[in-house]
Each structure stands twice: as structure tokens, then as C-alpha cells.
Amino acid sequence: MRIGIDLGGTNIAAGLVDDSLSITVRGSVPTPQGADAIARDAAALVRSLCEQEGIRPEDLTSAGIGSPGAIDTSAGTVIYSNNLAFDNVPLAGMLSEALGVTGRIGNDANVAALGEFHAGAGKAFSSMILVTLGTGVGGGIILGGAIYDGFNGMGGEVGHMVIQKGGVPCTCGRKGCWEAYASATGLIRLTKAALEKNPNSRMAAIAEERGKVSGRTAFLAARQGDETGEAVVTEYLSYLASGAANLINLFQPEVLCFGGGVSHEGPYLIDRLKPLVGAELYPVGEKKTALRLAELGNDAGIIGAAML
Amino acid sequence: MRIGIDLGGTNIAAGLVDDSLSITVRGSVPTPQGADAIARDAAALVRSLCEQEGIRPEDLTSAGIGSPGAIDTSAGTVIYSNNLAFDNVPLAGMLSEALGVTGRIGNDANVAALGEFHAGAGKAFSSMILVTLGTGVGGGIILGGAIYDGFNGMGGEVGHMVIQKGGVPCTCGRKGCWEAYASATGLIRLTKAALEKNPNSRMAAIAEERGKVSGRTAFLAARQGDETGEAVVTEYLSYLASGAANLINLFQPEVLCFGGGVSHEGPYLIDRLKPLVGAELYPVGEKKTALRLAELGNDAGIIGAAML
Numbered sequence: 079m080r081i082g083i084d085l086g087g088t089n090i091a092a093g094l095v096d097d098s099l100s101i102t103v104r105g106s107v108p109t110p111q112g113a114d115a116i117a118r119d120a121a122a123l124v125r126s127l128c129e130q131e132g133i134r135p136e137d138l139t140s141a142g143i144g145s146p147g148a149i150d151t152s153a154g155t156v157i158y159s160n161n162l163a164f165d166n167v168p169l170a171g172m173l174s175e176a177l178g179v180t181g182r183i184g185n186d187a188n189v190a191a192l193g194e195f196h197a198g199a200g201k202a203f204s205s206m207i208l209v210t211l212g213t214g215v216g217g218g219i220i221l222g223g224a225i226y227d228g229f230n231g232m233g234g235e236v237g238h239m240v241i242q243k244g245g246v247p248c249t250c251g252r253k254g255c256w257e258a259y260a261s262a263t264g265l266i267r268l269t270k271a272a273l274e275k276n277p278n279s280r281m282a283a284i285a286e287e288r289g290k291v292s293g294r295t296a297f298l299a300a301r302q303g304d305e306t307g308e309a310v311v312t313e314y315l316s317y318l319a320s321g322a323a324n325l326i327n328l329f330q331p332e333v334l335c336f337g338g339g340v341s342h343e344g345p346y347l348i349d350r351l352k353p354l355v356g357a358e359l360y361p362v363g364e365k366k367t368a369l370r371l372a373e374l375g376n377d378a379g380i381i382g383a384a385m386l
Numbered sequence: 387m388r389i390g391i392d393l394g395g396t397n398i399a400a401g402l403v404d405d406s407l408s409i410t411v412r413g414s415v416p417t418p419q420g421a422d423a424i425a426r427d428a429a430a431l432v433r434s435l436c437e438q439e440g441i442r443p444e445d446l447t448s449a450g451i452g453s454p455g456a457i458d459t460s461a462g463t464v465i466y467s468n469n470l471a472f473d474n475v476p477l478a479g480m481l482s483e484a485l486g487v488t489g490r491i492g493n494d495a496n497v498a499a500l501g502e503f504h505a506g507a508g509k510a511f512s513s514m515i516l517v518t519l520g521t522g523v524g525g526g527i528i529l530g531g532a533i534y535d536g537f538n539g540m541g542g543e544v545g546h547m548v549i550q551k552g553g554v555p556c557t558c559g560r561k562g563c564w565e566a567y568a569s570a571t572g573l574i575r576l577t578k579a580a581l582e583k584n585p586n587s588r589m590a591a592i593a594e595e596r597g598k599v600s601g602r603t604a605f606l607a608a609r610q611g612d613e614t615g616e617a618v619v620t621e622y623l624s625y626l627a628s629g630a631a632n633l634i635n636l637f638q639p640e641v642l643c644f645g646g647g648v649s650h651e652g653p654y655l656i657d658r659l660k661p662l663v664g665a666e667l668y669p670v671g672e673k674k675t676a677l678r679l680a681e682l683g684n685d686a687g688i689i690g691a692a693m694l
């Protein structure tokens with residue numbers, strides 16, 4: 079039995095993962111302030127899960143944790159994380175010490191991709207890129223069954239690929255990154271701009287009914303046949319497709335998966351996306367990258383962490 | 387002793403490559419029409435090189451060939467090549483038969499990257515991307531000492547990454563690919579546009595002296611302090627930097643090398659490029675991708691083919 083811990087800005091989620099990569103028991107606690115408190119609370123959560131299963135923490139095969147930020151996987155440290163205000167935190171070692179079992183650490187997006195590859199949408203494929211469409215655009219690249227993160231462990235920043243040079247400012251400091259267009263944040267920006275121009279649209283009524291504009295607003299309107307919503311979704315999908323085609327032309331992974339909030343639009347999203355991506359691909363033979371929705375949701379992070 | 391063959395649209399170049407990855411003898415013949423004639427002339431070239439070295443073709447360790455087009459490396463076939471009008475040509479097998487030694491085949495850009503990695507600018511590094519700035523923007527990705535080309539052998543199309551959505555039409559059918567801006571062709575387009583607006587510039591005089599506009603025109607003018615040339619070079623380098631930063635954010639290779647015609651601008655190019663790329667990178671720790679000029683020129687293709 080292994081333990082996987084998914085460290086987020088709001089919660090620490092953890093689960094015991096068996097040999098068939100199923101989560102047998104899970105739990106979560108709010109994320110406290112500071113590295114020491116995080117390691118302590120994560121260890122306590124793990125001990126309580128072990129107790130529920132009737133095993134001792136030191137009998138776990140391994141303990142893995144997925145953390146936001148820049149990770150030195152071999153040293154077991156978080157180099158830095160804006161999100162958690164971490165600066166060179168030896169989190170893997172802190173876990174090892176608290177639990178009496180070898181702790182391992184990985185970047186949260188990479189770890190989720192590893193879980194999705196082995197236990198989710200990537201199961202039937204030899205290589206995979208997971209693209210997470212949330213507040214930002216994250217991702218993880220799985221080649222040869224393992225996380226690919228470059229010579230320094232910082233690769234796979236799929237969201238920080240400029241697709242519109244000189245375009246919308248990105249949180250990373252560049253302009254025109256894929257993240258600035260294909261994230262939920264980018265979608266909300268497109269939606270708000272369209273609402274300003276079309277205050278009498280069905281989409282405007284939906285936003286008013288719901289009291290806010292979210293990543294769902296334009297999709298809801300488009301599904302109801304609203305022209306304004308349809309235009310936003312069309313523009314959003316066009317940006318999403320361009321970045322996806324870039325990734326395929328570069329990596330030719332056997333499958334490209336989409337996870338995160340926007341991916342909850344489901345088949346409506348992926349079915350509309352496929353022909354747009356197909357039209358932009360560099361010509362290849364008959365073996366084409368499959369496009370899929372991620373399947374595991376938040377479990378991917380726990381399962382992936384357990385596999386580190 | 388191994389043989390490496392670099393099949394181009396104009397010439398077939400070949401060389402015998404020893405265990406220290408040096409070319410001991412080399413030669414070339416014009417590329418004839420048709421696959422049978424190409425295999426025949428390539429085999430004859432190899433036999434003449436072997437004769438010069440006093441060895442028998444069947445004593446070669448291996449015979450590798452780098453070919454333009456889409457390659458099925460495991461089947462040993464060129465799936466298609468516009469350049470050579472090939473359609474499912476079993477070139478590796480044709481070579482094997484003609485020479486009595488196992489023939490292997492790879493895409494020419496990938497093969498050149500393999501040579502550059504093992505015997506040239508990549509020698510001291512663990513992973514590399516080679517970007518070739520010629521008529522197009524080609525490239526090859528070397529991870530774990532081997533060519534990375536995706537699950538279908540078609541990965542590594544670094545030039546066909548959109549960096550300016552809706553921008554200049556690319557030969558591949560998309561708009562705004564890196565190739566359309568960072569190739570010599572893209573540089574010439576920028577140069578011609580600037581010449582039309584600035585017919586009295588030093589750059590215009592240089593173009594007239596030389597009787598044509600080439601990828602060198604703007605660089606020559608910029609080196610002489612011409613404002614028009616400087617503006618073109620600045621714009622060109624800005625596009626080059628954006629695509630390079632994209633590749634680094636995705637792959638974090640230990641070294642990114644530039645080859646092809648435009649790279650002959652040498653240190654002037656790379657020294658100006660480095661800070662532009664640096665400014666666009668996603669923040670990483672102290673381990674940063676090195677930027678280098680390729681070292682082997684056309685020999686990379688021969689040496690890489692010999693290593694297949």
C-alpha cells in the first residue's frame with residue numbers, strides 16, 4: 079500500500095493507493111501556514127488514514143507528495159512556490175522523518191499527469207500530455223511511462239508557450255502565452271468582453287441569473303443557441319486548438335488529455351475541439367494523436383503522488 | 387567503421403565514420419530522379435568510399451541514411467517526401483540489399499541533431515534541441531542520447547509551432563508558425579518589406595551591390611550600423627527568441643543549438659539572442675538551458691546517419 083498526498087493552496091488531500099492503483103481510503107485537511115505545519119498536518123492525515131485501514135505508516139511502500147511550485151525531485155525539495163510561500167523547503171525529507179517511510183516529491187501538475195496516465199485516460203497509451211484548463215493552463219508530459227520534466231526538472235510548462243506574440247499579458251511576464259487564452263481566466267476575459275458589447279444577449283441574462291461570470295457562462299449560452307455565447311466559445315476553442323496542435327507537432331504524444339474546470343464541458347468541448355486541432359496539424363501518416371478528456375479529476379494527483 | 391549518407395534534394399553526401407565519430411573519407415554525387423536510381427547511386431558512392439579506405443562494404447558495422455520527409459524508422463521506409471517525390475519507399479531495405487549490410491533510415495533533421503549531439507555542440511550535454519534556420523525551420527530533439535520523435539516518428543516539428551496566431555501563412559497550411567518568421571525565408575520577407583519602405587538606406591545599397599536580397603542582407607547592414615538593417619535584425623531576433631523560449635519552457639533541454647544558413651551570423655547572432663530568450667523564460671532555478679551555435683555544419687547529417 080502506498081500513500082499519495084496532493085498539496086494544494088487550500089487543502090491537503092491524501093489517499094491510500096493499492097496495487098491496482100485504486101484509492102482505498104481518502105481524506106483531506108485545510109492547508110495550514112508554513113512548511114513545518116504542512117508536513118505535520120500531512121503526516122497526521124496519513125496516520126489517520128493508515129489507522130482506518132489498520133496498517134502502520136512505516137509499512138507503507140512509499141509516501142509521495144505533489145506540490146505546487148518548482149521542485150528539485152532528486153533533492154526532494156520545493157525550490158520555491160509563490161502559492162505556499164516556500165523557499166527551498168526539504169518537504170520529502172520532512173515527510174520521511176514524520177512517517178518513517180521514504181518520502182518523494184513532484185510538481186503537482188506532473189504528478190497528476192502521472193496518475194492520469196497510469197490509472198485514467200492514458201491507460202491504453204504509450205505516451206501522454208495532460209493539459210489542465212483551470213485558473214492557469216498547467217500540464218504534465220509522460221514519456222516512457224515517466225514524467226518528462228527536462229534536465230532541470232522545470233520542463234512541461236505547456237501553458238507558457240507564446241501563441242500570440244505581443245498578445246494578452248500572462249502571469250509569467252510574457253505576452254500572448256497559451257495560458258492567457260486557454261485558461262478559465264482567459265475564457266472569462268473573452269466572455270466579459272463579449273458581454274460588454276452584447277448586454278442584451280442570452281449570455282448576459284445567464285450571467286445575471288447566476289450573479290457572476292464564470293468559465294461556464296459562455297458554454298451555457300452557446301448550448302442554448304445564443305449567438306454571443308457561440309462566438310465566445312468559437313474563439314476560445316480556436317485558441318485552445320492552436321496550442322494543442324503546437325504540442326502535437328512537437329511531441330506527437332499518443333494521447334493528449336484535457337483536465338481541469340473547463341474540461342467539465344465534456345464531450346461538447348472535445349467533439350468541437352477535435353476537427354479544429356485536426357485542421358492545424360502538420361501532416362503525419364495514419365497514426366494520429368488521440369484527444370481525450372481526463373477521467374480521474376482530483377484523484378489523479380493522489381494516485382500520481384503514490385506512484386512517485 | 388560505419389557509413390553515413392545524407393540524402394538531399396540536390397546531392398547525396400556520404401562519409402565513412404570511425405569509432406571516434408570522425409569522418410575519415412567523404413564524397414558526394416548529384417541526386418538522381420527516382421528511388422531506385424537514388425539507392426543505386428548511393429550504394430555506388432559507398433562502395434567507392436570503401437575502396438578508398440581499403441575495406442569491403444559488407445564489413446561496415448552499419449549503413450545509415452538521413453532522408454527528407456516522413457519516415458517510418460522501424461519499417462525502414464520513407465512514408466512520403468514532397469522533395470524527392472517518394473511515396474512509401476523502403477529505402478533502408480534497398481540499401482541493405484545493395485550493400486550487404488543492415489541499412490537504417492531516419493529523418494534528415496533528426497539525424498543531423500543526433501550527429502550534432504554526439505560529435506558537435508551537444509557533446510558536453512545530456513539533452514539537446516537543434517534548430518536549423520534555413521529555407522524552413524527544422525529541428526531535432528535528442529533526449530536520453532537518442533532521437534525523440536514521438537509515438538509515430540513524426541515529432542520534433544519545431545518550426546510548425548504557431549507563435550503568431552492568424553499571422554503569416556506557413557508552407558504547412560497554418561498561419562503564424564515559427565518557421566514563417568525565423569527561417570531565412572522569413573528573414574528575407576522582413577528585409578524586403580523594410581527595403582520597400584527605406585529605398586535610400588545602407589541596406590538598400592547593400593542589396594543593390596550584391597544584386598539580390600538574401601538572409602545576410604539585413605545582418606550585413608546592421609553590422610555596419612544601418613538603422614533599417616538594425617530594425618530588421620531586431621524584429622527577426624525577437625521572433626527567433628519567442629520560439630526558442632517556447633521550446634525551453636516545454637522541454638528544458640540542457641542545450642539549444644542553432645544551425646543552418648542564418649546561424650552563420652555566428653556569435654553576433656547568438657550573443658544578441660541570449661538576453662532576448664532569457665527575458666522570456668519561465669523562471670527556473672540556477673540550471674538554465676545553454677544556447678550554442680551548431681558546430682558540424684553538413685557533417686552532422688553524415689555522422690548522425692552513421693549512428694542510426
